Every structure is written in C-alpha cells, then in structure tokens.
Amino acid sequence: MLVKIVTLFLIGMAVLAMFGRLRMPRLRGRATCRDCGAPRVGRGPCPCRKVPRA
Template sequence: MMLKIVSLFLIFMVVLAMFGRLRLPGIGRKGGGKAQLPKPRLCPDCGRYNLRGGPCRHCRNDKG
C-alpha cells in the first residue's frame, strides 16, 4: 500500500513538472523571454548600492 502511494505521488510530481515547463518555458535560461530586472544603482563616489536613488546616505554623512 505504501509503495502505491509513493508511486502515485512521484507520477503526480512528474506531470506537474511537465505542465510547468509547458506554461513557463523561458524560466531557467540565460536571457529568457521575460523582461529582466534593472541593474541596481551604485554610488559613483563610494561604490555602495543606492536602492532609494538620490544622494548617497553614506557619502552624505561621511561616517564610512
């Protein structure tokens, strides 16, 4: 009985994976079909990430 449950579960997972590949074929490939996120902005002075935009809070405070 336990073997039957495990086999049905594995078959269900394989079918689910096949439907996922049919629906979203571009996932997992480099340069996929979907629009990609923009590159994060860096501060030109210190090189840290500036997620908010505008002046860099690290350079402005000079705390390093």
C-alpha cells in the same frame, strides 16, 4: 499499499512538473550575467562589473 501511494505521488509530481515547463519555459540568456553566470536581479549592472579588475 504504501509503495503504491508513494509511486502515485511521484508520478503525479512528474506530470505537474511537465505541465509547469510547458506553461512557463525558462528564459535563456536574459536571466544570467554574460560574464560570471550569476542570476540577474533588477535592471542594474551585475556586481561583478562593479568590482575593479586588477
């Protein structure tokens, strides 16, 4: 009985994940820095640009 409940829960979570990906596809290219790959937050430059390079 417990195995059946866990299996149904996992199947339900997988279905919800598929619908979530259909509704909100991941933005590619915009959300990460081109130089270091870090996630971008806000509109300012990435912190990797602020560090002087040797």
